[in-house]
Amino acid sequence: MATARLTLGAGREEDRVARVALTWLVEPGNRAVHGLVDRYGAVGTLDALLAGEVPDAKLRSTVTARLRAGDPRRVAELALTRAARLGARIATPDDTEWPEQLADLMRLNGLGSDRRVDWDTRPPLCLWVRGAWPLAQVLGRSVAVVGARASTSYGNHVATELGYGLAEREWTVVSGGAYGIDAAAHRGALTSGGITVAVLACGVDRPYPMGNAALFERIANSGLLVSEWPPGTEPHRHRFLIRNRVIAALTSGTVMVEASARSGATSTLRRAAALKRPAMVVPGPVTSAMSVGCHDMLREIAGSRLVTGLAHVLDEVGRIGVDLAPPARGPVHVRDGLDQDSAQLLEAVPARRAVGAEEIAARAGMELRLALRKLALLTDLGLLRRVEGGGYALARRARGQGAAAPGRSAPDQG
Amino acid sequence: MATARLTLGAGREEDRVARVALTWLVEPGNRAVHGLVDRYGAVGTLDALLAGEVPDAKLRSTVTARLRAGDPRRVAELALTRAARLGARIATPDDTEWPEQLADLMRLNGLGSDRRVDWDTRPPLCLWVRGAWPLAQVLGRSVAVVGARASTSYGNHVATELGYGLAEREWTVVSGGAYGIDAAAHRGALTSGGITVAVLACGVDRPYPMGNAALFERIANSGLLVSEWPPGTEPHRHRFLIRNRVIAALTSGTVMVEASARSGATSTLRRAAALKRPAMVVPGPVTSAMSVGCHDMLREIAGSRLVTGLAHVLDEVGRIGVDLAPPARGPVHVRDGLDQDSAQLLEAVPARRAVGAEEIAARAGMELRLALRKLALLTDLGLLRRVEGGGYALARRARGQGAAAPGRSAPDQG
Numbered sequence: 001m002a003t004a005r006l007t008l009g010a011g012r013e014e015d016r017v018a019r020v021a022l023t024w025l026v027e028p029g030n031r032a033v034h035g036l037v038d039r040y041g042a043v044g045t046l047d048a049l050l051a052g053e054v055p056d057a058k059l060r061s062t063v064t065a066r067l068r069a070g071d072p073r074r075v076a077e078l079a080l081t082r083a084a085r086l087g088a089r090i091a092t093p094d095d096t097e098w099p100e101q102l103a104d105l106m107r108l109n110g111l112g113s114d115r116r117v118d119w120d121t122r123p124p125l126c127l128w129v130r131g132a133w134p135l136a137q138v139l140g141r142s143v144a145v146v147g148a149r150a151s152t153s154y155g156n157h158v159a160t161e162l163g164y165g166l167a168e169r170e171w172t173v174v175s176g177g178a179y180g181i182d183a184a185a186h187r188g189a190l191t192s193g194g195i196t197v198a199v200l201a202c203g204v205d206r207p208y209p210m211g212n213a214a215l216f217e218r219i220a221n222s223g224l225l226v227s228e229w230p231p232g233t234e235p236h237r238h239r240f241l242i243r244n245r246v247i248a249a250l251t252s253g254t255v256m257v258e259a260s261a262r263s264g265a266t267s268t269l270r271r272a273a274a275l276k277r278p279a280m281v282v283p284g285p286v287t288s289a290m291s292v293g294c295h296d297m298l299r300e301i302a303g304s305r306l307v308t309g310l311a312h313v314l315d316e317v318g319r320i321g322v323d324l325a326p327p328a329r330g331p332v333h334v335r336d337g338l339d340q341d342s343a344q345l346l347e348a349v350p351a352r353r354a355v356g357a358e359e360i361a362a363r364a365g366m367e368l369r370l371a372l373r374k375l376a377l378l379t380d381l382g383l384l385r386r387v388e389g390g391g392y393a394l395a396r397r398a399r400g401q402g403a404a405a406p407g408r409s410a411p412d413q414g
Numbered sequence: 415m416a417t418a419r420l421t422l423g424a425g426r427e428e429d430r431v432a433r434v435a436l437t438w439l440v441e442p443g444n445r446a447v448h449g450l451v452d453r454y455g456a457v458g459t460l461d462a463l464l465a466g467e468v469p470d471a472k473l474r475s476t477v478t479a480r481l482r483a484g485d486p487r488r489v490a491e492l493a494l495t496r497a498a499r500l501g502a503r504i505a506t507p508d509d510t511e512w513p514e515q516l517a518d519l520m521r522l523n524g525l526g527s528d529r530r531v532d533w534d535t536r537p538p539l540c541l542w543v544r545g546a547w548p549l550a551q552v553l554g555r556s557v558a559v560v561g562a563r564a565s566t567s568y569g570n571h572v573a574t575e576l577g578y579g580l581a582e583r584e585w586t587v588v589s590g591g592a593y594g595i596d597a598a599a600h601r602g603a604l605t606s607g608g609i610t611v612a613v614l615a616c617g618v619d620r621p622y623p624m625g626n627a628a629l630f631e632r633i634a635n636s637g638l639l640v641s642e643w644p645p646g647t648e649p650h651r652h653r654f655l656i657r658n659r660v661i662a663a664l665t666s667g668t669v670m671v672e673a674s675a676r677s678g679a680t681s682t683l684r685r686a687a688a689l690k691r692p693a694m695v696v697p698g699p700v701t702s703a704m705s706v707g708c709h710d711m712l713r714e715i716a717g718s719r720l721v722t723g724l725a726h727v728l729d730e731v732g733r734i735g736v737d738l739a740p741p742a743r744g745p746v747h748v749r750d751g752l753d754q755d756s757a758q759l760l761e762a763v764p765a766r767r768a769v770g771a772e773e774i775a776a777r778a779g780m781e782l783r784l785a786l787r788k789l790a791l792l793t794d795l796g797l798l799r800r801v802e803g804g805g806y807a808l809a810r811r812a813r814g815q816g817a818a819a820p821g822r823s824a825p826d827q828g
């Protein structure tokens with residue numbers, strides 16, 4: 001490490017180039033590289049790697065192999081030039097727009113059964129960005145909506161509604177760039193005129209999948225396209241997993257809408273849970289293969305939270321007193337508010353004829369004096385009506401709500 | 415309490431009459447009454463109540479009012495006569511068939527937010543039963559499947575599959591008698607030839623709702639109809655809540671399939687959870703009003719468990735079977751559990767050919783109408799099969815004697 005130089009001494013541009021070069025040399029999230037950058041800075045680490053002065057043999061051989069494909073600094077400079085032409089920029093931890101919450105990734109120390117995690121847990125060294133908004137500003141209040149590519153119309157509907165509702169409440173929507181749930185969430189947010197961010201597993205100039213090219217353009221115009229990988233990078237399969245930690249770490253919480261049993265979206269959710277961010281799951285029909293992963297997560301991940309819509313999501317990520325969900329309630333009926341005695345008395349009134357107070361009291365097993373008081377209350381509430389001769393009969397209101405026919409009242413008797 | 419006599423000194427029949435009378439005087443589950451019965455026996459409690467010698471003023475006035483409607487012992491004796499005519503019997507804690515697990519209801523001390531609970535938590539004083547099986551035998555290994563009346567085809571599908579699967583694995587299915595999920599669960603169990611139990615909030619002779627009358631007959635023939643209330647009792651609305659505690663307490667766990675936001679089924683689930691029995695919930699589309707109650711429960715009830723099908727349910731209730739020693743059971747055959755008429759009829763079916771109902775009835779020396787009912791039962795149990803042209807033949811199950819069912823001793827009542 002004799003040749004390592006401290007970042008402090010290096011120019012900002014040199015640091016950027018080194019971070020891009022490092023990301024190109026070794027896939028992002030790498031613990032060893034991140035550890036070196038922490039101690040020696042990006043420029044120092046790059047120099048050390050180029051000189052083969054790294055104790056970690058695996059890292060050394062990875063670098064050696066990669067060096068056959070080009071000179072990292074040269075590649076990085078070309079990428080920066082290409083990005084500038086595209087209107088893309090690069091952000092590093094030195095920039096004011098850098099989202100500080102990414103540092104939480106330092107807390108991830110493997111996720112139990114998820115054995116693939118050890119190489120992709122560290123924060124990004126840099127982020128490529130297309131779009132006008134500063135990262136930190138739009139991501140300070142953001143929710144990830146993730147899920148299956150092969151989503152059903154049910155999942156698309158839910159994701160679109162969530163995207164729309166979140167964006168309308170000025171929460172930034174964050175997702176990947178895939179078909180299905182990702183695209184539906186973005187479309188919902190765009191429809192409401194809100195901000196949506198696509199975090200890609202390839203260069204921000206690569207419309208992948210091609211079918212979403214127009215969507216990416218719309219996102220770049222009104223929201224952000226973000227990636228750890230330099231422009232031109234291909235969306236290799238393993239990169240989606242690496243990318244998922246960034247989606248989980250950037251946002252205040254992750255909602256999974258539909259997922260098959262082995263969906264990659266579950267990795268985003270696991271990472272959110274590991275980061276102690278709300279890990280939210282939308283259930284679905286147990287008969288749908290596209291909800292199997294959702295139900296698995298709800299059963300497996302301690303602290304995962306079932307959500308059925310925007311209100312629940314805001315409950316989880318919202319600040320106290322703001323954006324809180326009102327409790328879900330069915331239609332309210334007068335009789336639901338009745339005390340036990342009154343309810344019992346009401347039951348004792350026959351469906352189709354008027355009866356005297358004494359008979360009602362006897363049927364209900366109630367003392368006459370108490371019964372008379374409750375009968376007056378029920379009459380006031382419009383559930384009973386007085387009839388000529390002093391008796392009581394069910395008012396239409398009580399009948400309609402099932403007083404004499406529990407089969408038809410609104411709440412289920414189970 | 416001067417006139418109170420101990421049950422020990424009273425005859426068994428006198429105790430039964432007193433229990434029925436008490437249930438008629440005060441709605442079942444009442445804490446005060448149960449406390450008195452614990453101390454003074456049913457006969458002593460009834461005498462004390464009739465003599466007005468009870469310190470609890472509310473209880474005293476309830477009884478006073480009810481007494482205007484009739485003499486409790488007379489009412490009880492009429493109910494017992496009526497029940498005998500129906501082929502129904504009464505079971506009390508003195509009977510060997512009494513399900514001991516009902517005693518767990520003593521543990522219920524209110525359920526937090528559920529303010530209506532304090533008056534319906536105590537164990538039943540007696541149970542009315544229609545059907546051949548001894549209660550304890552079939553309920554020792556049972557699961558409640560409950561849910562909405564206004565269920566969707568999705569919920570019906572799930573409940574039917576669960577009922578079928580549970581019964582096929584020799585778990586008794588328990589539910590109410592409502593349309594929707596209740597009926598679907600029973601039908602599933604019946605289809606698989608298993609045992610299903612309907613716990614009613616009215617007399618076991620009251621087909622409520624009427625549209626389920628044929629279903630109740632099938633259940634009475636091959637499973638059990640059970641109620642705390644004497645024959646003839648109306649299904650007043652408050653009785654469903656009182657009944658729900660019995661469903662929760664009789665079973666090893668409760669599964670809720672579909673429920674609206676204010677469904678009564680949620681009360682069964684809450685009681686199951688309060689009893690530390692597995693409280694299981696099947697999720698559904700968040701776009702379905704009939705799953706709102708399910709999702710609410712999964713969010714609200716600590717320890718509630720999301721289940722997507724039979725395997726998960728068996729996982730939850732199976733633990734009980736593993737942790738606790740299973741009740742001693744010898745080799746068990748379906749036919750061992752048959753009532754005498756059915757057994758006789760089965761004998762009358764020739765080994766190797768199909769015969770018509772009339773011929774079977776003649777061979778067995780049985781009235782055709784009774785024979786037809788029992789033939790349906792035997793078919794439901796999988797012992798006979800219908801053949802083309804309307805006759806019956808022995809099913810392999812009846813020939814081989816190999817099929818096991820959760821029964822052991824021959825029930826003595828049909």
